[in-house]
Amino acid sequence: MTEIIADQTTPILQGPTDKEKKYDRQLRLWASNGQRALEDSHVLLVNTGSGSVGIETLKNLVLPGIGKFTIADTNIVAEEDLGVNFFIDEEGLGKSRAEVCMKLLQELNPDVKGDWFPKQKTDSMTNLFQSEEMFTLIICALPIEAETLKLVKVYCHKFQVPLVSIHSAGFYSYFRIHLHGNFPIVDTHPDSTATTDLRLLTPWPELSGFAASLTESIENLDAHQHGHIPYLVLLLHYLKEWKQCHGEYPSTYNDKKAFRDTVTAGARTVTPEGGEENFDEAVAAVLKTVSPTTLSSAVKEVFDYEPTEVELKSDFWIIVDAVKKFYAKHGELPLPGSVPDMKAQSSVYVELQTIYKSKAKQDATEILETVRGQEGGNNIDAAEVDTFCKNAAFIKLIHGAGGSSKCIRSIAEEQFQADRDAEVMMTPLSLFPIYLALASTSYVASATSSEILATIEETVPGASSQERVVQVVEEVARARGGELHNISALTGGMASQEIIKIITKQYIPMDNTCVFDGIKSSTQIFRI
Amino acid sequence: MSQLVMVENINLGGVGGRPKSRWTYLDNIRRSAGPFCDPDAEFGDESIAMFDSFKVLVIGAGGLGCEILKNLALSGFKNIHVIDMDTIDVSNLNRQFLFRASDVGKGKAEVAAKFVMNRVQGVKITPHNCKIQDKDDDFYMQFTLIVCGLDSIEARRWINSTLVDLVDPENPESLKPLIDGGTEGFKGQSRVVLPTMTSCLECQLDMHAPRAAVPLCTLATIPRQPEHCIEWAHIIAWEKEHPFPKLDNDDPEHIKWLTEKALARAKEFNISGVTYSLTQGVVKNIIPAIASTNAVIAASCCNEAFKIATSTNPALGMEENYMMYSGNDSIYTYTFKHEKKDDCPVCGNVARTLPVDPNLTLQEFIETLAARPEAQLKKPSIRTEEKSLYFQSPASLELKTRRNLKLKMGKLVENGEEIGITDPSLGQVSFRFKLKFSKVFVKVAMVEEKTKGEEAK
Numbered sequence: 001m002t003e004i005i006a007d008q009t010t011p012i013l014q015g016p017t018d019k020e021k022k023y024d025r026q027l028r029l030w031a032s033n034g035q036r037a038l039e040d041s042h043v044l045l046v047n048t049g050s051g052s053v054g055i056e057t058l059k060n061l062v063l064p065g066i067g068k069f070t071i072a073d074t075n076i077v078a079e080e081d082l083g084v085n086f087f088i089d090e091e092g093l094g095k096s097r098a099e100v101c102m103k104l105l106q107e108l109n110p111d112v113k114g115d116w117f118p119k120q121k122t123d124s125m126t127n128l129f130q131s132e133e134m135f136t137l138i139i140c141a142l143p144i145e146a147e148t149l150k151l152v153k154v155y156c157h158k159f160q161v162p163l164v165s166i167h168s169a170g171f172y173s174y175f176r177i178h179l180h181g182n183f184p185i186v187d188t189h190p191d192s193t194a195t196t197d198l199r200l201l202t203p204w205p206e207l208s209g210f211a212a213s214l215t216e217s218i219e220n221l222d223a224h225q226h227g228h229i230p231y232l233v234l235l236l237h238y239l240k241e242w243k244q245c246h247g248e249y250p251s252t253y254n255d256k257k258a259f260r261d262t263v264t265a266g267a268r269t270v271t272p273e274g275g276e277e278n279f280d281e282a283v284a285a286v287l288k289t290v291s292p293t294t295l296s297s298a299v300k301e302v303f304d305y306e307p308t309e310v311e312l313k314s315d316f317w318i319i320v321d322a323v324k325k326f327y328a329k330h331g332e333l334p335l336p337g338s339v340p341d342m343k344a345q346s347s348v349y350v351e352l353q354t355i356y357k358s359k360a361k362q363d364a365t366e367i368l369e370t371v372r373g374q375e376g377g378n379n380i381d382a383a384e385v386d387t388f389c390k391n392a393a394f395i396k397l398i399h400g401a402g403g404s405s406k407c408i409r410s411i412a413e414e415q416f417q418a419d420r421d422a423e424v425m426m427t428p429l430s431l432f433p434i435y436l437a438l439a440s441t442s443y444v445a446s447a448t449s450s451e452i453l454a455t456i457e458e459t460v461p462g463a464s465s466q467e468r469v470v471q472v473v474e475e476v477a478r479a480r481g482g483e484l485h486n487i488s489a490l491t492g493g494m495a496s497q498e499i500i501k502i503i504t505k506q507y508i509p510m511d512n513t514c515v516f517d518g519i520k521s522s523t524q525i526f527r528i
Numbered sequence: 529m530s531q532l533v534m535v536e537n538i539n540l541g542g543v544g545g546r547p548k549s550r551w552t553y554l555d556n557i558r559r560s561a562g563p564f565c566d567p568d569a570e571f572g573d574e575s576i577a578m579f580d581s582f583k584v585l586v587i588g589a590g591g592l593g594c595e596i597l598k599n600l601a602l603s604g605f606k607n608i609h610v611i612d613m614d615t616i617d618v619s620n621l622n623r624q625f626l627f628r629a630s631d632v633g634k635g636k637a638e639v640a641a642k643f644v645m646n647r648v649q650g651v652k653i654t655p656h657n658c659k660i661q662d663k664d665d666d667f668y669m670q671f672t673l674i675v676c677g678l679d680s681i682e683a684r685r686w687i688n689s690t691l692v693d694l695v696d697p698e699n700p701e702s703l704k705p706l707i708d709g710g711t712e713g714f715k716g717q718s719r720v721v722l723p724t725m726t727s728c729l730e731c732q733l734d735m736h737a738p739r740a741a742v743p744l745c746t747l748a749t750i751p752r753q754p755e756h757c758i759e760w761a762h763i764i765a766w767e768k769e770h771p772f773p774k775l776d777n778d779d780p781e782h783i784k785w786l787t788e789k790a791l792a793r794a795k796e797f798n799i800s801g802v803t804y805s806l807t808q809g810v811v812k813n814i815i816p817a818i819a820s821t822n823a824v825i826a827a828s829c830c831n832e833a834f835k836i837a838t839s840t841n842p843a844l845g846m847e848e849n850y851m852m853y854s855g856n857d858s859i860y861t862y863t864f865k866h867e868k869k870d871d872c873p874v875c876g877n878v879a880r881t882l883p884v885d886p887n888l889t890l891q892e893f894i895e896t897l898a899a900r901p902e903a904q905l906k907k908p909s910i911r912t913e914e915k916s917l918y919f920q921s922p923a924s925l926e927l928k929t930r931r932n933l934k935l936k937m938g939k940l941v942e943n944g945e946e947i948g949i950t951d952p953s954l955g956q957v958s959f960r961f962k963l964k965f966s967k968v969f970v971k972v973a974m975v976e977e978k979t980k981g982e983e984a985k
């Protein structure tokens with residue numbers, strides 16, 4: 001939490017601005033840089049069908065304050081819209097649905113601009129994509145006319161604009177994210193419990209020196225001093241003893257358990273509390289912190305990836321290259337530099353913090369030097385390198401569609417097999433049939449179950465004989481292409497969350513298709 | 529573009545032709561059985577008329593509540609009550625979409641009810657601007673089901689125990705399904721409780737552990753984090769100096785005073801990171817909240833409410849009853865059955881075992897009760913079968929039992945003894961705990977001698 005601070009420019013004591021007050025609860029999640037990215041964005045919704053899921057998605061983007069949104073929708077408000085779409089009122093009957101929704105959405109946040117399309121009957125969708133204004137991201141509600149979808153896809157491909165397509169019908173829905181090219185994220189916001197990196201097995205001289213000075217005559221310390229040795233110093237002390245005795249650090253699980261017993265034995269038990277809190281903390285931390293730091297598979301993937309010529313010029317890949325060199329040289333990533341809270345005297349704790357921070361600074365400086373030596377590296381901000389170093393263990397690369405994604409048929413085979421084993425394995429049934437059924441109605445909503453089955457059979461031969469597929473298809477046909485508001489609100493919630501992640505480049509976006517089953521209340525992610 | 533989604537009016541699967549209406553999409557589902565429906569469920573005018581007569585209570589008109597009201601209205605519920613004692617604050621506007629800047633200061637329940645009634649014709653929403661504890665059993669008895677979107681654990685526990693108490697085995701109407709949603713940042717959960725039949729919110733209490741409180745001695749003598757300095761300003765400096773008659777968390781002057789105090793303390797100990805925003809966050813215990821997570825969780829709750837009320841598909845409840853949602857790293861949901869606990873203080877019948885260090889004083893034991901995930905009791909009164917250990921009220925009893933606070937637990941109770949705990953904020957329920965000593969009870973005199981011996985070495 002302490003990382004998230006209001007703008008550096010506002011003096012610490014000054015109260016929040018009006019905008020900071022309004023957005024307080026979200027600034028605590030994506031900070032002012034995330035907010036700025038939202039405010040610079042322009043999101044287009046191409047709306048069709050019963051029309052609620054896209055509007056619900058936009059609602060959750062207008063509230064946190066995207067810069068602008070445009071709704072393109074050729075429908076006229078009809079009676080049944082009033083039963084499913086909250087951003088339509090009685091007065092809107094007979095008017096352009098795009099216009100009515102835009103006005104009622106815009107009302108939610110005066111900071112957000114809204115626009116709608118088409119304003120004239122003669123305007124065709126082609127005009128929309130010829131306007132000078134660029135869209136940051138496009139949301140496309142399904143079912144849609146094939147021609148319109150094609151226009152959207154051409155635009156997205158040409159300008160490398162992310163596309164989110166959403167389909168909600170009855171109790172089911174899915175949404176899919178199409179990113180163009182690779183999408184690297186530095187600010188992934190890992191859980192704070194995951195980020196502890198204390199380097200207990202590879203302490204640098206300043207750290208081991210400091211630890212040794214605190215534990216030199218550990219037996220003779222008075223009760224207060226003994227009970228306030230920070231747990232990481234305790235661990236360093238006992239690790240040194242262990243290594244002297246065994247020749248190496250504890251590595252196996254059994255070693256670590258034995259090591260833990262050694263630490264436990266070091267605590268003084270005859271105290272008013274019947275033990276020592278700092279030793280309790282040390283014992284609890286053994287299994288998690290006494291292990292060599294290894295690269296996560298996500299980081300390995302980034303290191304192994306060979307960027308294209310164009311990508312190589314981006315800040316991200318220039319810094320990655322420098323970090324890779326650092327790793328090759330030191331066998332470790334740059335130190336993030338934070339120290340978790342632990343029982344300790346204030347001054348001792350602050351000193352420890354300083355030791356970690358200056359090592360982190362030293363690592364970042366080394367990487368910055370490498371960056372500066374690379375082509376294009378001179379323009380990279382030192383702060384950007386700092387942020388990268390802090391998050392180095394958690395960087396993530398999301399691949400655009402294509403590449404390693406699997407074809408529908410092979411996913412289907414895999415999922416059907418999993419379903420055959422589901423009862424024995426006690427796993428829930430696959431939601432892939434839901435995707436197959438909804439995707440078969442991407443262009444025509446109210447198909448009969450036999451029509452849907454026939455379409456599925458074309459993509460995945462044999463699927464239409466599976467009982468589960470037949471049932472799911474019947475459930476889809478039951479809705480006749482109509483949305484249930486709850487399912488659309490839920491799907492719009494998830495889709496908007498992913499859009500926020502993509503626009504702010506924070507947290508980790510879903511990759512790439514999320515299916516929701518409103519009967520079982522569960523989701524499943526597929527990479528299609 | 530032509531209308532793509534259409535219901536073919538001519539061929540309505542046996543129901544016969546029907547003009548397009550407001551509830552066309554809902555009726556596609558409400559009027560026909562699906563492959564996963566209970567075979568005994570009925571879908572027709574009669575079942576819809578019954579559904580129309582249901583009365584639903586929404587507790588909370590905040591981030592989740594606004595969504596819940598919208599969703600229920602568009603799920604066809606006709607008669608909704610909403611209860612919330614809060615007024616609208618400017619920091620609500622980033623997600624509580626039924627409120628505008630001009631509504632700041634007005635009652636949430638009333639503004640929300642009016643807005644939804646105005647937008648969705650035909651729904652009646654009755655607002656109650658009060659605490660849930662102000663309402664009696666008769667009030668709760670009138671509802672078919674209850675949907676809860678609260679940010680307070682205490683209020684949740686109160687309504688949960690009230691609804692469990694309300695169940696009369698002779699009267700099936702007295703069992704009110706409780707659907708509860710909660711969010712924090714990108715995470716949340718929705719759950720369905722069938723009081724007395726399935727795991728209740730109290731059974732699940734340890735799933736929502738409170739944030740560990742910082743020990744007072746850390747604040748007073750060895751602060752290490754900016755939060756410690758803020759808590760010091762909040763708890764110790766404010767008590768000592770009383771710069772204003774009463775601390776108001778929403779008054780910028782008060783927060784500014786605390787920030788200044790915290791900054792001075794942080795400087796003294798070389799700690800960095802105290803800011804106005806952090807101070808406000810710590811003092812108000814602010815939990816990040818966004819529209820998207822609220823949308824997901826509220827809609828999940830309302831989807832279950834709709835399924836329970838219409839039997840249009842099986843709902844969470846008897847089997848799976850809990851959906852966990854997490855959206856910070858991709859999207860992850862886990863839907864499972866949380867088992868009812870025999871030793872649940874609210875719906876179980878066995879005393880729960882509570883490990884306790886006998887070397888703690890009663891005062892320290894009481895402090896740990898607030899932090900323990902399975903207890904979370906802030907103002908407990910405690911008694912054994914024989915004697916009162918400590919009572920918060922009435923004053924005479926408090927005075928009488930106060931001296932026990934300094935005594936060690938090992939002196940006051942036996943290992944294995946049962947104690948009863950009540951907490952006024954949680955209603956009538958009495959928590960039964962069987963104490964189990966987790967350490968050897970060390971007589972104080974001995975400890976002092978031994979410690980001296982150690983130092984002499």
Ligand SMILES: [Zn+2]
Nearest residue numbers: 728731872875
């Ligand atoms: Zn229970």
